[in-house]
Amino acid sequence: MRPGDDLAGMIAARAAREGVLPGDVVMVAHKVVSKAEGRLAVLADVRPGPAARQLAALTGKDAALCELILSESRRVVRRRGGTVICETHHGLVCANAGIDSSNTPEGTVVLLPADPDASARRLQARIAAVVGGRVGVVVTDTHGRAFRRGLVNVAIGAAGFEPVVDHRGGRDRGGRTLVATDQAIADELAAAAGLYMGKDSGTPAVVASGVATVPAPGGARALVRERAHDLFRT
Amino acid sequence: MRPGDDLAGMIAARAAREGVLPGDVVMVAHKVVSKAEGRLAVLADVRPGPAARQLAALTGKDAALCELILSESRRVVRRRGGTVICETHHGLVCANAGIDSSNTPEGTVVLLPADPDASARRLQARIAAVVGGRVGVVVTDTHGRAFRRGLVNVAIGAAGFEPVVDHRGGRDRGGRTLVATDQAIADELAAAAGLYMGKDSGTPAVVASGVATVPAPGGARALVRERAHDLFRT
Numbered sequence: 001m002r003p004g005d006d007l008a009g010m011i012a013a014r015a016a017r018e019g020v021l022p023g024d025v026v027m028v029a030h031k032v033v034s035k036a037e038g039r040l041a042v043l044a045d046v047r048p049g050p051a052a053r054q055l056a057a058l059t060g061k062d063a064a065l066c067e068l069i070l071s072e073s074r075r076v077v078r079r080r081g082g083t084v085i086c087e088t089h090h091g092l093v094c095a096n097a098g099i100d101s102s103n104t105p106e107g108t109v110v111l112l113p114a115d116p117d118a119s120a121r122r123l124q125a126r127i128a129a130v131v132g133g134r135v136g137v138v139v140t141d142t143h144g145r146a147f148r149r150g151l152v153n154v155a156i157g158a159a160g161f162e163p164v165v166d167h168r169g170g171r172d173r174g175g176r177t178l179v180a181t182d183q184a185i186a187d188e189l190a191a192a193a194g195l196y197m198g199k200d201s202g203t204p205a206v207v208a209s210g211v212a213t214v215p216a217p218g219g220a221r222a223l224v225r226e227r228a229h230d231l232f233r234t
Numbered sequence: 235m236r237p238g239d240d241l242a243g244m245i246a247a248r249a250a251r252e253g254v255l256p257g258d259v260v261m262v263a264h265k266v267v268s269k270a271e272g273r274l275a276v277l278a279d280v281r282p283g284p285a286a287r288q289l290a291a292l293t294g295k296d297a298a299l300c301e302l303i304l305s306e307s308r309r310v311v312r313r314r315g316g317t318v319i320c321e322t323h324h325g326l327v328c329a330n331a332g333i334d335s336s337n338t339p340e341g342t343v344v345l346l347p348a349d350p351d352a353s354a355r356r357l358q359a360r361i362a363a364v365v366g367g368r369v370g371v372v373v374t375d376t377h378g379r380a381f382r383r384g385l386v387n388v389a390i391g392a393a394g395f396e397p398v399v400d401h402r403g404g405r406d407r408g409g410r411t412l413v414a415t416d417q418a419i420a421d422e423l424a425a426a427a428g429l430y431m432g433k434d435s436g437t438p439a440v441v442a443s444g445v446a447t448v449p450a451p452g453g454a455r456a457l458v459r460e461r462a463h464d465l466f467r468t
Contacts, residue, residue: 078465085465093381102415142415146380146466147327148388149459150398150418152425164384167432181336181376183428184384191386191425194417195445198401211429225383231312231319232380232466 001204003038008126011205015127015135018207022133025208026123027193030141030156031103031110032204033119039111040104041068059084065099065109072097072111077233088112091224092156093233094143113139116157117219124159124218136161136213139220140190140197146232153194155186158220161213163187184223185213235438237272242360245439249361249369252441256367259442260357261427264375264390265337265344266438267353273345274338275302293318299333299343306331306345311467319378322346325458326390327467328377347373350391351453358393358452370395370447373454374424374431380466387428389420392454395447397421418457419447 001007007028015026034040043064048056052067059066059082070076073086077093086097090112098112113119116139124137139157144150155163163186193206227233235241241262249260268274277298282290286301293300293316304310307320311327320331324346332346347353350373358371373391378384389397397420427440461467 080465083465142417145418145459147459147464148418148421148457150416150421150457152418152421154382182384183376184379184382184386185429187382187384187386188425188428191422192429194422195419195426195442198446208429212432223382223384225379225381230381231314231317 001032001035003036003040005036007032007036008123011123012126012130014205015207016130020127020131020135020207021209022131022135023209023213024131025136025138025161025189025211025213026127027138027140027153027189027197027206027208028120028123029193029197029204030098030113030116030119030139031100033113033116033123033139033157034110035104037113037119039113040108041111042108043068044107055079055084065096065101068099068109068111069097072099087233090116090156091221092141092143094141098141098156112141112156117159117221118157120157120159120218120220128160134160134215136189136218138186138189138193140193142194153190153197155184155190155220155223158186158223159218160215161186161218162216163218163220164222165214185211186218186220186223235266235269237270237274239270241266241270242357245357246360246364248439249441250364254361254365254369254441255443256365256369257443257447258365259370259372259395259423259445259447260361261372261374261387261423261431261440261442262354262357263427263431263438264332264347264350264353264373265334267347267350267357267373267391268344269338271347271353273347274342275345276342277302278341289313289318299330299335302333302343302345303331306333321467324350324390325455326375326377328375332375332390346375346390351393351455352391354391354393354452354454362394368394368449370423370452372420372423372427374427376428387424387431389418389424389454389457392420392457393452394449395420395452396450397452397454398456399448419445420452420454420457 046064048063280298282297
């Protein structure tokens with residue numbers, strides 16, 4: 001995948017060949033989205049400022065990488081040793097502002113898409129046109145979590161369906177009203193895709209069939225808990 | 235599902251009928267596990283102590299429920315309004331110590347299994363015997379997350395496979411050594427199952443086929459980040 005490559009066209013063509021149906025959801029690893037969108041940075045071209053040099057000294061990371069981490073972030077949420085947890089300009093809380101250096105050309109790193117929801121919408125429109133009906137699209141990234149070990153795939157972009165399903169006011173099987181049961185279905189779809197997107201498998205897209213989704217414009221921003229409602233960010 | 239019901243036998247029989255194969259993973263909602271194991275509490279039988287009465291006053295929750303929340307917890311990690319985030323005796327960080335009052339008889343609540351990994355091992359042995367080969371088992375619960383809106387299914391018990399796959403030392407497709415890529419595969423399986431276990435669907439078990447897992451005793455405790463390594467718990 002190179003900057004300017006027609007990722008949407010490639011996925012749409014493959015979706016047609018594979019028989020993707022209306023109602024299916026296509027999960028796409030952000031890395032191919034970022035590469036197609038030219039969201040690559042050559043470390044040798046980056047001039048680290050004083051804050052980046054300080055972060056590099058504290059973490060042992062490359063100063064140019066630290067400059068990119070800071071420029072992709074609103075703020076550093078936590079730092080310990082070489083671990084830097086950032087809040088990105090999208091509001092995502094993740095290590096290194098989501099910047100990734102695996103499966104990239106030597107000396108370059110991959111940034112997150114500038115607007116992953118817009119990326120998802122573009123992919124969605126192209127795939128839906130080929131499939132002949134509504135499909136969902138999730139752009140995924142691999143994040144660590146507070147409290148739990150290990151990384152899971154999460155949704156950083158979404159289009160074509162409601163990413164958080166609000167069951168509140170529904171009834172349980174005993175007829176009692178359900179409370180506080182927002183389901184982060186886009187994250188569950190992303191996690192499911194993670195089972196088939198191994199780190200070395202070169203599988204950048206996975207299709208889910210048979211999952212009930214609610215038609216909607218989408219928008220993974222709905223999965224970002226506002227800071228005022230977050231008990232752990234501050 | 236009632237205390238003493240043979241859940242393992244029911245799932246094993248169904249697994250045989252559905253053609254579950256060696257290598258498949260069966261995800262089971264903890265609620266049926268808890269019910270079969272008798273992990274129910276009748277609120278009217280609970281005597282709230284002073285700490286529970288204080289928590290009830292602060293949160294507006296039932297004092298008996300607060301007593302159960304506190305007795306199921308090592309500590310309260312965060313509290314705001316009616317939200318009580320606990321660290322359970324298993325080390326899980328979740329709301330209300332995982333105590334749930336939907337889909338239960340009136341006046342009763344469901345506690346988490348006392349040892350969800352042991353529950354998973356018991357289910358695993360019975361299902362594997364029927365299937366005639368290794369299967370994986372995940373016991374799931376629905377948790378909120380720091381930073382992100384919405385609930386996702388996570389693994390609170392696991393047996394028969396490695397719940398966290400360590401890709402470190404492996405190579406990316408460009409030959410570069412991978413760092414820090416522990417994959418929480420048991421959580422991704424749990425999340426995938428969440429797509430099919432609706433709050434009102436009465437689907438307590440879901441099978442995953444075609445997911446590569448590494449044979450191992452299992453143990454979802456491996457998914458609990460130790461407090462010393464957690465940047466957000468304290």
